[in-house]
Structures are given as structure tokens and as C-alpha cells.
Amino acid sequence: MANRPIVTGLSPKEGPPGTRVTIRGEFLGSKSTDLVGLTICGCDCLLSAEWKSDKKIIARTGAAKGKGDIIVTTRYGGVGTSTVQFRAYYETIGPMKESAVWIEESPMQSLAWGRRSLAPTGYIQEDPLGLSIEGNDKKFPEDLRDIFPEGSGDLSQESFLPGWFLLENHHATSFEDLKAGLSYLRRRVESQKEGQLSFLKSNAGSVIDQLDTLMALRDRVTQDTKLHGKDQVSDLDVAIKNSIAASHELFKDVLARKEKADATRAALSALSRHKFLFCLPNSVEKSSERNEFDIAVNDYARVKNLFGKTEVPVFKKVLEEVDHKILAIRRKLHSKIQEMPQGVEQQKKLVKALISLEAQQTGTSVHGMFSVADPAWDAIEARAKYLEETFLKSYDQYSSKEANPGESKSRADPNAVPNRVQFCEEMTEIAASQFPDLWRLGQAYFTGELRGAGQPKPGNFKRIILTVIEQFCSYLKAALIPHNSQRSFLANNMKGLPSWPASNLSLNYLITWLPHCLRYVRVSYATLIRLDLPSEALDIVLKLIDELRLYYLSTILKKANEKVKKLHEKETWEFTVEEFAGATGLPLKLEEILSEAIEDAHVICLTPEIRENTLLEPQSDGQREMAKRFQETLATFCGVIETLALQRSDEDPQQAPILSQLIGFPTAPLQQQLSGDKSWGYSISWEQRLLCCLSNCIYSNKIFFPKLGGLFTKHNYPVPTIAIENSRSTVNTLFSSLLDMYVEHKSDPLVGTIEPSMYIGRFQWDQVGTSEKLSPYAHECCDNLVSVYSEIFSISPVLLRPVLEPIVQTVAEELARLMTCVQKFNVNGALQARVDIHVIRDAVRVYSNETAKSFFMEALEAIPQVPESEERVQETVKIIKNNMRLQLMCLKVVDP
Structure with a gap:
């Protein structure tokens, strides 16, 4: 198997996409067909690869960015390795880069108000050092201007300072990287100096096109100079001025005719308005009778605009008559503003009409005859007074029904709604329907919608609102909470109100309606919240609700207490x-x-x-x-x-x-x-x-x-x-x-029978015969204790110790007293007494406290000690306890 290819050298080691790279190494293939793969920085570059020998390959880089390995793959050696890396970067054209075409060197200036220019975007300055500035947060130019007041970091400026540029773009770059960037800059400068001729040769076509363009431009300028002279724009300036003068001359007659037509139309309009002026007094009066005050206001405003400054005597006379009619309308409006009930929109409409007429009649001869400084405030006071009177009227109506049982059906019919509950429903409905109108009227007044000549009175309006809400809460509290249960701030306000008659309603009957009343009060409170009232006003109602809730809580618990009784x-x-x-x-x-x-x-x-x-x-x-x-x-x-x-x-x-x-x-x-x-x-x-x-x-x-x-x-x-x-x-x-x-x-009868039972039949302790049985009094005492035990155990075994311990202590004390009072024992009597005390003491040992034990010891000490009789006593006690084991068994149980 062939050796795997190895890349050991690279030239150059960095460059933009398309850089021609020479790759050197070993085992790169014996012929061109052996090369089956080549990747540079992760990009496939096989198409551009040119195999030279088994130690050299030439190729062009692809569209990669950053550092990466050069991996060569051969047919027989497989995927190889690389000991060097290539750094790819994207290069931008700037003032340091030669170009065969024209590049705009000045970047586009953005306007101060943020409008975007329609021209192409400016170039992006390349980094002359060829270093990556990723991760470097640029300093703000304001920080560097303090250090370099007359410099700049822009490469295209004459005031360019290298220090500014390095601090702005490479303040986090290491010194070794800066040295590498300097070497890169020097190589670029040297390559540009050496390759200017080759640059011109490679771009000869573009240079020739530029020369042809410049020569054509020179020929056209020379031709225009011969035809029009050197000052070619003077004739154009004269032509423009002549066109402006001709346009003015052309429209002069048109403008004159327009002015004449306007004057004619104004005259005709004035003639038509004369009829309106003479008919205005009757028209205003009829509008007032029909309560159409807005028509009267509009007509009066129109006539004031048309004839307010006229000097014609006839017009003045008619205007004076109209002013008197408007004065009467103002008086009528002021009285209608204060008439209640009426809707708030209608009231606002009347107030606006009155304010408008007041303002229009200012300066006339009749204005001083009737003057209303602030009609909107009068409307607010009238509505507030009407609301207070409505509250009082409802209070008097239902309180009088409560005071007169013959007129109230609720006292005769147990299923009827009580008067105070009906009063609560009506009061909350009044507040929910009328108070929002008062608040909206006040808001319209303070926002300027209804403001007249007078100054606004926010303090007085606040006092009115608080007074109305306090009265509302006071009336409700007087009806729903008994006087002896009232303890809030509203008690002071209740002094001026008639007291609600005392009610004979039972607690169970009243508590049925308490949730109903509280729900109505909460509904009215929600209505006030939606009005966005100040918290001071809302707190009054909130405090009433809290007191009602507290009273209802107390009432519910009182009812529970009555049931417990x-x-x-x-x-x-x-x-x-x-x-x-x-x-x-x-x-x-x-x-x-x-x-x-x-x-x-x-x-x-x-x-x-x-x-x-x-x-x-x-x-x-x-x-x-x-x-x-x-x-x-x-x-x-x-x-x-x-x-x-x-x-x-x-x-x-x-x-x-x-x-x-x-x-x-x-x-x-x-x-x-x-x-x-x-x-x-x-x-x-x-x-x-x-x-x-x-x-x-x-x-x-x-x-x-x-x-x-x-x-x-x-x-x-x-x-x-x-x-x-x-x-x-x-x-x-x-x-x-x-x-x-x-x-x-239990203890008194039990203890009281011990002494009679002991001496029954003239029994004497000095006359006792021989016996191995328990004395009758002792037997009866044990039976009585068992009987008490049986009764307690049948009910509650927990009570055995609390009850039996004091009873046993009393029995022990009585036995100690009786034994101490015996004047003389014979031998059999002493033995019998000791046997009796031992049996009783052992029977109640579980329920004997320390005091009882001491009394039993005192009783035994009071009995004379018979020599050599203790064994006999113990045997007798054992026999007796065995015979009485059924009676004494329960008394032996420690925890029943």
C-alpha cells in the first residue's frame, strides 16, 4: 500500500479567494490521475488543481474564510495530512488597493436627520495590516479625540494618525500579531512597487477605454466652445429670465378679472346677509322658545362676525335689538343650567351655549346687565346640591316608614324586603347613576371644555366630591349598622343627620339581608373605581365597606353564639x-x-x-x-x-x-x-x-x-x-x-357510712373474736369503691384516676381518724383492724396518691403491733383477696 500524502510547505500562506497557491510535500502521487481530492480550508479545490510532481501541486483557493488545513487525497495513498495551514480572508477595495476601474474614494455622508441617500453605498475600508478585528470592541471616537485633538483614524484623511487607527481597531491585538501585520503591509507595498508594469499589462483594455473616453470628452468640449463661446450659460440665463417675464404678462389680465369677480361675489353675499340680519331677532327668539340654543348661538356668532364693527346706523339698531334678545336667552340659559334633574350632556350643552354667548357679548352695551363669571361651576354646584337633596329625601322616606309600623308592609309580612334594605338599594342606585354625571361634569370643567372667564376651583370641587361621598356613606351606615356598633370617622358626620329608628328585626332575619346590602355597596364602589376618582374619595367608601364587612362578621358570629346557647x-x-x-x-x-x-x-x-x-x-x-x-x-x-x-x-x-x-x-x-x-x-x-x-x-x-x-x-x-x-x-x-x-x-355518702358500719351492733375493738374474714365495713367500703369505679368506667375510663384518687384519699383519711380514735384493741381486734386496713390499702393501691398512702400508714401505726403476728396478717389478707378477686380485679387495672 502507498504512503499517505503529506503537505509540508505552502506559498503564499494567506490570501483572498482565488489566490494561486503552491503546495509542496511528499507522496503527492506519481502522475496527475493519482490526485483525486484537494481541500483548502474546507473548500474543494480539485478543479483548479494542477499536478506538477509528487512533491508539488499548484491550485487556486475557494470561497473560504479563516485558517484551515490543506488535505491532499491520492488514489492509492488515501487522505493525507498537513503540517501547515492557509489563512483565507475577504479583501475589499480601498485607497491602498490598485484597481483598473474608477472607485469613489469619499464615503457617502448621511444627512443629519437620518434620510438615506439614493447614491450607492461607500466602500468599506480594508485593514492595511491584514489582521482580523473580530472580538475587538472599537473605542468611541470621542475618547480618542481627547488624545489626538487634531488627528483622525480615517485612512483617506490627510490628518490620518497611525496611533488613532491602532487604538480604534487593534487595541486588543497582541504585539506579535501587530508585527505580523507590519510584515504583511511591507510585502504589499513592495509587491505594488515591483508589479506596476505587470498591472498595466493585465489591465491594458481598461486603461485604453479610459484614454478613449477622455479624448472624446476633450473633442466635445472644443466643439461646444467653437459654437457657443467660452461663456456658454449666459444665453441660457437670459432665456430663463425672459420666460419668467412673459409668464407674468400672460396671467396679469386673468388675475385682474379674478379680483373683480371676487369683489362682485362679496357684494352679492353682503346683500344676502342683510336679509339674515333683519330677520335675526325673530329667529333668535323662536330658537329660544324651542330650546334650540345652539342655533341661536351660531346665528349670533355669525352676525357678530359680519356686522360686529359696522358703522351703518340701521345695522347698529338691529344689532342692539339682537343683543337684548341674546341677554334674555342668557338669563334663561342660566336658570335652565340649574334646573334638575337633567342629563349631563344636556347640561354641558347649555353651559357651552351660555359661555359662548357670554364671550360674544363682551364689550357690548348690554353685557353688564347680566354677568355670570363661571356658569360651569354653577352647574356643578346645582348638580351636587340635587344629589345631596336626593340622598336626604330617600333617607327621610324610608326612615319614616321604619318609624311608622302601620305604613310598613315589611313588619307584617316576614317575606317582604325590610325598609333599610330597600333604602340601601335605592341609595346605591342613586350614587351609581348620578354621581358619575357630577364627576364627568367636573372633569369637563377642569379640562377646559366648559371653562368660562372665572378661575377653576379644584379645592372646592374636591370638597364637594368628598362631601357627597361622605353623606352617601353616612346615610348607608345609619341604616345598615346599629348606632352602638358605629365607631368610625363617619360618626361625626352622623350628628347632623336624623337617626334611623330602632329596629325590632331579629338577628336571624337581618343577617339574611346583610350579604344583599353589601353586594349593592360593592357595586357602587366598583362604579366609583371606574371613574378614576382620587384615592382619598375612594378610601371613604372603602372604609364603609370594611366596617360593613366587620359588622357582618360580628353579626354572623353573634348568630352562631345564639345557636350555641x-x-x-x-x-x-x-x-x-x-x-x-x-x-x-x-x-x-x-x-x-x-x-x-x-x-x-x-x-x-x-x-x-x-x-x-x-x-x-x-x-x-x-x-x-x-x-x-x-x-x-x-x-x-x-x-x-x-x-x-x-x-x-x-x-x-x-x-x-x-x-x-x-x-x-x-x-x-x-x-x-x-x-x-x-x-x-x-x-x-x-x-x-x-x-x-x-x-x-x-x-x-x-x-x-x-x-x-x-x-x-x-x-x-x-x-x-x-x-x-x-x-x-x-x-x-x-x-x-x-x-x-x-x-x-360520691365521697361524702361513701365515707359517711364507714363509721356506722364499723360500729354497727355495738361493735367494740377490744371484744373481737378470732376471725379470718374481712370486717363488714371494710367489705362494704371496697364494694362501694368498685361501684363508683363501675359507673365511671361505663361512661369514660379517662375519669377513673381524677375521680378515684380524691375519693380514696378521703377514705384513707377517715380510716386513719377512726383507727386513731379507738381507745383499746384486744389481740384479735388489732389483727382484724390490720387485716382490714391492709386489704383496703392493697385494693386501691393503683389509685392512691402519696397523701392517701400516708393516711393508710397513719391508720396502721394507730393499731397496736402484736408480736409475731405479721405473718398471720399477710396470710389472712392473701386469703381474703383471693376470695374477693372478682371485686378487686378492676381496681388493679393501671390504664383501663
Whole structure:
């Protein structure tokens, strides 16, 4: 296999497309047909390649740019390699480049105003150094003018400075590249010096054509000089001047006839206008009667333009009569401007007519008889006064209906719309329909459309707008918010208004219409926003909306509080809370009420609309009101639990009977409930209802009240943590008081029977015989404790320790007292007493606190110690506990 071709030399190493390149190397082919491929800088140059020998090839470069390898491909050697590179660039014609044709050396100047010249674009100066300036950010010429005040970087200028050129085009070029550019420039200069003759030879045709053109031009100039002389344009100048004079002479008669015709037409026009002048007084009067004031204005303006400065007596007399007619029209216009109601466009039309007549009559003899400085301002005041009177009239109408029940259908018919709601609808409709007219009239006045001779009064107009909006809000607030709930800036404005009569509407009836009223107020607020009113005016309505939202929030929560107050009537004593034994469905009913209230508040007043604020912002009145009402509701719920706990039916005994077995097992209804019957009602005992209330207290404190925060987070509202914690404290206090009540109710009869049972049948501790059984009083005490345990366990096992610990402590204290009071024990009596105390202490050990344990020790210490009797006591205790294991088994459970 033949060796791969290698390119080791190149001459020249750079040039534009079409440069003749000599390629030297090895293994370039043994004959011309061996050369099958040649690429220079990625361009195929095989067509221009000329094979000379196996070490030399001559070719011309293609349309490439940048540096690249020279790859030779032979038939047998394949694709070769290159150790040198060729740099291709595009060359532009400039002042340094010889050319056989004419090149415009001065670049086209662009006009200052940016118009584009129709001439060809100027040449692009080539870089004399032959270096690439890509990546070099050119300096601004203003920076270089400070360094070279009298120089230039343009190659075509006489003030060309190389330093400017290098800083402008090659400030980022390395020194080695600049040296290479200098070498390139020297080679170009030397090649031009040596090749001038060859240049002329190669371009001989173009040079001969240029010589022929110059010789033809010289012959034509010589011929024209012989025919016309040296000053060839003088005759042309004379001919132009003669043509101008002839044109003036030609149109002189035409212009004269035009002037005469114009004068004739002006005379005829004046004759026709005379008839208009004499008929004008009657025409103006008829136009005024038909309220066609614009026709009168136009006719008067026309006659003033035609005859305003006339000296003809007849014309003056007619004009004076017309002026008096116009004066009457001005008075009529001024009165019509202030007549209400009328549309704003009609009012603007009248104001424009009056202003026009005022201006036209300025300087006449009748102008001083009636003068209106600013009719547009009078129109604004009249419209504002009418709007205020409309508000007051509507307020008086509906407030009087509220004060007279016989005239109001809403009091007789519960489905009728209340008067205050009807008033809210009418007020918002008045504001939405009439206030925009007042605002547009004022805008037309201040933009100059209706401005008369007087100066504008922006401060007064602002006062009018604010007054109207404040009155609008004051009337609405008087009707929709009770006086005791008002606490805003509008309260001061309410002092001058008649108070809205007190309403007997129920809270449930009124809250039905509150969203309706708020929606109407929001619609009127949206209308004012579209008018682009100043923020100071919009803030008044926004503050009213915020107060309405706050009042409605308070009303909704008050309604919820009223529902909570009646929850004790809906208590069914059913265990519907799976996660907490003993809790009834009462907390879930509270959650339903609160969830419904918050959902209603979210829909009605808590969701802000356009440009409204968030009602429950931190430290805001809304958040404080929400927390206050929420805490009141939870406190009411605690009161409901207390009411249920203290409520006794006629069937409940006033006092627990003192029997041998004081506390019985659950009654039949309770057993039915435990077996699946959910209808307790008042069939269960008061003690069992009290246990349910205690369970509800624990459930509310630990689980239910903290869970209520989820109702607020559901809608991304701040959780009233302080209100919840205060309510937990309240329900915890309630739990403590109810627990003391239950413990006292259970412990007093139980403890009271210990001493009578101990000394029943004239029992004496110094007369006790031998026995290995438990004393009757101790047996009864254990049975009573088991009975209490059974009742608590059937309702809520969570209450076992809170209830049994104080009861056991009381029993232990009573036993310690009784043992201490015994004056004398015999041996059997001491053994029996120790056995009784041991059995009772061991039975209630799980529910004995440290105080109870100390009382049991005190009771044992009060009993005389019999020598060598402890083993006997323990054996007897063991036998007794084995016989009573069914009774004592429940008391051994640590965490039921």
C-alpha cells in the first residue's frame, strides 16, 4: 500500500479567494490521475488543481474564510495530512488597493436627520495590516479625540494618525500579531512597487477605454466652445429670465378679472346677509322658545362676525335689538343650567351655549346687565346640591316608614324586603347613576371644555366630591349598622343627620339581608373605581365597606353564639366521638355551627374584592373582633356544659341515699345505651350526665378546642390562638369545679357510712373474736369503691384516676381518724383492724396518691403491733383477696 500524502510547505500562506497557491510535500502521487481530492480550508479545490510532481501541486483557493488545513487525497495513498495551514480572508477595495476601474474614494455622508441617500453605498475600508478585528470592541471616537485633538483614524484623511487607527481597531491585538501585520503591509507595498508594469499589462483594455473616453470628452468640449463661446450659460440665463417675464404678462389680465369677480361675489353675499340680519331677532327668539340654543348661538356668532364693527346706523339698531334678545336667552340659559334633574350632556350643552354667548357679548352695551363669571361651576354646584337633596329625601322616606309600623308592609309580612334594605338599594342606585354625571361634569370643567372667564376651583370641587361621598356613606351606615356598633370617622358626620329608628328585626332575619346590602355597596364602589376618582374619595367608601364587612362578621358570629346557647336543648347524651370515650355529640354540634359561620363569613365578608383590604390582617379590628366573638362562643359552649351538668330532672334524687350499698350499678337506660340504644334523654341519672360533662370538658380541652384552628387554616385565615388558649383555660376551670362537685357527691355518702358500719351492733375493738374474714365495713367500703369505679368506667375510663384518687384519699383519711380514735384493741381486734386496713390499702393501691398512702400508714401505726403476728396478717389478707378477686380485679387495672 502507498504512503499517505503529506503537505509540508505552502506559498503564499494567506490570501483572498482565488489566490494561486503552491503546495509542496511528499507522496503527492506519481502522475496527475493519482490526485483525486484537494481541500483548502474546507473548500474543494480539485478543479483548479494542477499536478506538477509528487512533491508539488499548484491550485487556486475557494470561497473560504479563516485558517484551515490543506488535505491532499491520492488514489492509492488515501487522505493525507498537513503540517501547515492557509489563512483565507475577504479583501475589499480601498485607497491602498490598485484597481483598473474608477472607485469613489469619499464615503457617502448621511444627512443629519437620518434620510438615506439614493447614491450607492461607500466602500468599506480594508485593514492595511491584514489582521482580523473580530472580538475587538472599537473605542468611541470621542475618547480618542481627547488624545489626538487634531488627528483622525480615517485612512483617506490627510490628518490620518497611525496611533488613532491602532487604538480604534487593534487595541486588543497582541504585539506579535501587530508585527505580523507590519510584515504583511511591507510585502504589499513592495509587491505594488515591483508589479506596476505587470498591472498595466493585465489591465491594458481598461486603461485604453479610459484614454478613449477622455479624448472624446476633450473633442466635445472644443466643439461646444467653437459654437457657443467660452461663456456658454449666459444665453441660457437670459432665456430663463425672459420666460419668467412673459409668464407674468400672460396671467396679469386673468388675475385682474379674478379680483373683480371676487369683489362682485362679496357684494352679492353682503346683500344676502342683510336679509339674515333683519330677520335675526325673530329667529333668535323662536330658537329660544324651542330650546334650540345652539342655533341661536351660531346665528349670533355669525352676525357678530359680519356686522360686529359696522358703522351703518340701521345695522347698529338691529344689532342692539339682537343683543337684548341674546341677554334674555342668557338669563334663561342660566336658570335652565340649574334646573334638575337633567342629563349631563344636556347640561354641558347649555353651559357651552351660555359661555359662548357670554364671550360674544363682551364689550357690548348690554353685557353688564347680566354677568355670570363661571356658569360651569354653577352647574356643578346645582348638580351636587340635587344629589345631596336626593340622598336626604330617600333617607327621610324610608326612615319614616321604619318609624311608622302601620305604613310598613315589611313588619307584617316576614317575606317582604325590610325598609333599610330597600333604602340601601335605592341609595346605591342613586350614587351609581348620578354621581358619575357630577364627576364627568367636573372633569369637563377642569379640562377646559366648559371653562368660562372665572378661575377653576379644584379645592372646592374636591370638597364637594368628598362631601357627597361622605353623606352617601353616612346615610348607608345609619341604616345598615346599629348606632352602638358605629365607631368610625363617619360618626361625626352622623350628628347632623336624623337617626334611623330602632329596629325590632331579629338577628336571624337581618343577617339574611346583610350579604344583599353589601353586594349593592360593592357595586357602587366598583362604579366609583371606574371613574378614576382620587384615592382619598375612594378610601371613604372603602372604609364603609370594611366596617360593613366587620359588622357582618360580628353579626354572623353573634348568630352562631345564639345557636350555641341553645345546644343544651339538643343534647341526646349519645357517645358519638369514637376517639374519646364518654364525650357526647355536643362538641361536634358546636363544630358544625362554627364551620357554617366561618363558611358564611368567608363567602359574605372575609373574601376581599377589587381594591379591598384583607379583613383579618394581623393586629386589625377584624382579627380582634373575630378572636373576641370566637372566644365568646367557646365560653358560651363552656356555659352550656355547665348548664347541662347542673340541670337535674324531677326524677333525680336531691341527695344520694345512705344505704348499705350507696352507689348502685348503672340504671336500665344506661345499660340499654351501652348495649346499643342511643336514646338516653333524661332517663340516665344526674351522676352519669355529670360524668359525660366532665368527659366533654377533657375532650374539649385536649382535642376539640385545638382542632378548631383547622377551620381557619382551611381558608388561610390566622388562627385565634389566644382565644383558643383562653377557652381551654375556661373549660379546664369548669372541669375542676365539676370534678369537685362529683367527688363531693360520691365521697361524702361513701365515707359517711364507714363509721356506722364499723360500729354497727355495738361493735367494740377490744371484744373481737378470732376471725379470718374481712370486717363488714371494710367489705362494704371496697364494694362501694368498685361501684363508683363501675359507673365511671361505663361512661369514660379517662375519669377513673381524677375521680378515684380524691375519693380514696378521703377514705384513707377517715380510716386513719377512726383507727386513731379507738381507745383499746384486744389481740384479735388489732389483727382484724390490720387485716382490714391492709386489704383496703392493697385494693386501691393503683389509685392512691402519696397523701392517701400516708393516711393508710397513719391508720396502721394507730393499731397496736402484736408480736409475731405479721405473718398471720399477710396470710389472712392473701386469703381474703383471693376470695374477693372478682371485686378487686378492676381496681388493679393501671390504664383501663
